[in-house]
Amino acid sequence: xxxxxxxxxxxxxxxxxxxxxxxxxxxxxxxxxxxxxxxxxxxxxxxxxxxxxxxxxxxxxxxxxxxxxxxxxxxxxxxxxxxxxxxxxxxxxxxxxxxxxxxxxxxxxxxxxxxxxxxxxxxxxxxxxxxxxxxxxxxxxxxxxxxxxxxxxxxxxxxxxxxxxxxxxxxxxxxxxxx
Numbered sequence: 001x002x003x004x005x006x007x008x009x010x011x012x013x014x015x016x017x018x019x020x021x022x023x024x025x026x027x028x029x030x031x032x033x034x035x036x037x038x039x040x041x042x043x044x045x046x047x048x049x050x051x052x053x054x055x056x057x058x059x060x061x062x063x064x065x066x067x068x069x070x071x072x073x074x075x076x077x078x079x080x081x082x083x084x085x086x087x088x089x090x091x092x093x094x095x096x097x098x099x100x101x102x103x104x105x106x107x108x109x110x111x112x113x114x115x116x117x118x119x120x121x122x123x124x125x126x127x128x129x130x131x132x133x134x135x136x137x138x139x140x141x142x143x144x145x146x147x148x149x150x151x152x153x154x155x156x157x158x159x160x161x162x163x164x165x166x167x168x169x170x171x172x173x174x175x176x177x178x179x
Contacts, residue, residue, distance in 0.1 A: 003034055010038050 006027045009016055016024065028035045099106055137145065 003031065006031070006034050007037065010034060010041060 006024055009020060009024045028038055096108065096111075099111065100108060140148075
């Protein structure tokens with residue numbers, strides 16, 4: 001049996017004219033499947049109409065707005081990451097096409113192989129540097145590590161103080177200029 005217009009009519013009775021209502025009633029008398037859909041929808045709508053309205057929990061609006069802001073920030077971050085990836089891919093494609101057009105003797109395969117070799121070389125160098133640092137830490141005595149840590153902490157503290165003093169002086173000068 002063809003249910004095509006009747007299912008949509010059952011779900012949206014408000015837009016039916018008199019002829020369509022009569023056709024729908026005739027179909028419901030012949031089709032048990034559509035009749036069951038109509039009864040189920042009526043029961044569901046009646047249940048919703050008779051349901052008691054419940055008050056929102058305390059601070060619902062504040063908590064919802066706070067979570068909404070967090071969700072919006074997360075969505076903006078995702079969009080920014082997606083945009084960054086799309087722009088980077090577009091720039092890479094433009095560079096590759098430009099190289100292919102303006103430097104025809106350069107093959108894309110050799111360019112890709114060179115890029116991969118450079119990345120592998122960089123990763124190998126990083127691995128060797130990390131291995132050197134780890135071996136140095138294993139071979140050094142604890143007192144040497146403590147002294148090195150104190151010296152490093154001193155340099156970080158000195159750099160932080162210098163940066164803070166510079167920012168303070170710049171802010172002080174800007175306030176003098178405004179006066």
